[in-house]
Amino acid sequence: MxxxxxxxxxxxxxxxxxxxxxxxxxxxxxxxxxxxxxxxxxxxxxxxxxxxxxxxxxxxxxxxxxxxxxxxxxxxxxxxxxxxxxxxxxxxxxxxxxxxxxxxxxxxxxxxxxxxxxxxxxxxxxxxxxxxxxxxxxxxxxxxxxxxxxxxxxxxxxxxxxxxxxxxxxxxxxxxxxxxKGVGEFRLKIKGKATHSGNHHEEGVSAVEELARQIMYIHSLTDYSLGTTLNVGIARGGTRVNVVPDEAEAVIDLRVTSMAEAERITHLLHNLKPQVPGTSITVEGDLERPPxxxxxxxxxxxxxxxxxxxxxxxxxxxxxxxxxxxxxxxxxxxxxxxxxxxxxxxxxxxxxxxxxxxxxxxxxxxxxxxxxxxxx
Incomplete structure (x- = not known):
């Protein structure tokens, strides 16, 4: 030696x-x-x-x-x-x-x-x-x-x-x-309905509102006792300040300590349900690195x-x-x-x-x- x-x-x-x-x-x-x-x-x-x-x-x-x-x-x-x-x-x-x-x-x-x-x-x-x-x-x-x-x-x-x-x-x-930790990345895409925010606000369906609700839910899945964290690191939506936004998206970082937890969270993310009537959701992505x-x-x-x-x-x-x-x-x-x-x-x-x-x-x-x- x-x-x-x-x-x-x-x-x-x-x-x-x-x-x-x-x-x-x-x-x-x-x-x-x-x-x-x-x-x-x-x-x-x-x-x-x-x-x-x-x-x-x-x-x-x-x-x-x-x-x-x-x-x-x-x-x-x-x-x-x-x-x-x-x-x-x-x-x-x-x-x-x-x-x-x-x-x-x-x-x-x-x-x-x-x-x-x-x-x-x-x-x-x-x-x-x-x-x-x-x-x-x-x-x-x-x-x-x-x-x-x-x-x-x-x-x-x-x-x-x-x-x-x-x-x-x-x-x-x-x-x-x-x-x-294992590492996953997911992309959440939301569709709504665009309208003039002044003249026809009530006819619009805000994809950004749906995004905000989904971010709150996604972050609630973080459990430090299990070593599970979710972070919406990128969020965007809308085109004009006077238009009800019809599109929004977010990119989610997932960290987990076990494959069992990875499978549980992945299932939840791929089965997100819209909370704002009239919106639709798609989720892409998966665990990129196993724990x-x-x-x-x-x-x-x-x-x-x-x-x-x-x-x-x-x-x-x-x-x-x-x-x-x-x-x-x-x-x-x-x-x-x-x-x-x-x-x-x-x-x-x-x-x-x-x-x-x-x-x-x-x-x-x-x-x-x-x-x-x-x-x-």
């Missing part, structure tokens, strides 16, 4: 240089050309450090997905990452201030990609035996729902003994993530990581978080999945997004040690 840690600490500047290179290759999810340019940077890093070529999965609308395989064998350990970000090009810049490195996607999750890449490099350079094949999957659309990558993620997960997710650690505590439920296998994997942390002097705890990741898909298949193995820092999707530089080699050593222990 001391050799792995020493190696990575000696290479802290090289790790940071690679991270800067990847962060400067800006990759907003819906800019295919930019994401693919970032993918070429990733391929070069893997060629340079591990001598492996990518299997490229071309995509029409999103960036191409990349798969790197190291080692041989029937069984594998899967590392899942994404290299798309939420930031438009030029919105944030890379910079270093004391022990913090800032930049678009540096915390979520380019730091995790570089840390786990260097963990693999450390194992190879120090001749740590790898009994299982390591498959490193880099996808391009996680920030917009993983629609084009989900099938690929699940196919690789079904072939894997374990799944490791170097998404960011919990800010401040550095906790690993053993459970995540990552805390299982006995996940706990066993966390406990192993905790032992690795103790060897390195890192006290690790586990956390349950509200956001989803691609680990939700693999955990739902019953594959032991451990999330939050990425960098220390803060600010995912925030302007102050950053990583702690001195923690990069330490968290990379944790990842390397866990890989080593999982080979036994």
């Amino acid at each position: 001391s050799k792995l840690l020493d190696y990575l600490q000696e290479n802290q500047e090289n790790i940071l240089f690679d991270l800067e290179t990847l962060v400067r290759a800006e990759s907003p999810s819906q800019d295919k050309q930019a994401v693919d340019r970032c993918g070429h940077v990733l391929q070069q890093l893997f060629r340079t450090h591990l001598g492996v070529q990518a299997d490229v999965f071309p995509q029409e609308k999103t960036g191409d997905h990349l798969r790197f395989a190291l080692g041989v064998g029937e069984e594998q350990i899967l590392i899942i990452t994404h290299f798309d970000t939420v930031w438009d090009i030029g919105r944030l810049t890379y910079r270093v201030e004391e022990n913090k490195a800032y930049g678009p996607g540096i915390f979520d999750m380019k730091g995790g990609i570089i840390q786990s890449l260097w963990a693999l490099k450390a194992c190879v350079d120090l001749h740590v035996p790898l009994q299982y094949k390591i498959v490193f999957l880099c996808t391009s659309d996680e920030e917009i729902g993983s629609a084009s990558s989900r099938q690929l993620i699940e196919e690789e997960a079904r072939k894997s003994r374990y799944v490791l997710v170097p998404e960011p650690a919990v800010a401040d505590s550095g906790a690993l993530k053993t459970a995540r 990552m439920e805390r299982t006995e296998k996940t706990v066993e994997l966390f406990n192993l990581a905790k032992e690795c942390g103790e060897d390195l002097g890192i006290p690790l705890t586990e956390a349950f978080v509200g956001g989803g990741s691609d680990g939700n898909f693999t955990a739902a298949l019953g594959v032991p999945t451990l999330d939050g193995l990425g960098p220390m820092g803060d600010g995912p999707h925030a302007e102050y997004e950053h990583v702690l530089i001195d923690q990069l080699p330490l968290r990379s050593a944790l990842f390397a040690h866990l890989l080593m222990r999982l080979q036994k």
Whole structure:
């Protein structure tokens, strides 16, 4: 263990240089050309450090997905990452201030990609035996729902003994993530009847009034004791101030802790009933990411990581978080999945997004040690 840690600490500047290179290759999810340019940077890093070529999965609308395989064998350990970000090009810049490195996607999750890449490099350079094949999957659309990558993620997960997710650690505590909420998105559309609001107000049927009533009902379904939240994050309707609105719509964010709760709420949303006579309702959408439920296998994997942390002097705890990741898909298949193995820092999707530089080699050593222990 001391050799792995020493190696990575000696290479802290090289790790940071690679991270800067990847962060400067800006990759907003819906800019295919930019994401693919970032993918070429990733391929070069893997060629340079591990001598492996990518299997490229071309995509029409999103960036191409990349798969790197190291080692041989029937069984594998899967590392899942994404290299798309939420930031438009030029919105944030890379910079270093004391022990913090800032930049678009540096915390979520380019730091995790570089840390786990260097963990693999450390194992190879120090001749740590790898009994299982390591498959490193880099996808391009996680920030917009993983629609084009989900099938690929699940196919690789079904072939894997374990799944490791170097998404960011919990800010401040550095906790690993053993459970995540499931995420759903629904679109509510309402039809009414438009009339002049002054001359024929009584003949109109307000879609906006119906929307207001439905929002009150939808928000009432939130139950913090169950971990269920519903949020109407977008609501719009009407065309003119002097016209009774005949159309309105809302977009609903759903978070749940179990599939049973997801099915219950989904059923309620798809069976909403109009409250204003003369209006009609349609609801589209579904659960996009199943919940990552805390299982006995996940706990066993966390406990192993905790032992690795103790060897390195890192006290690790586990956390349950509200956001989803691609680990939700693999955990739902019953594959032991451990999330939050990425960098220390803060600010995912925030302007102050950053990583702690001195923690990069330490968290990379944790990842390397866990890989080593999982080979036994």
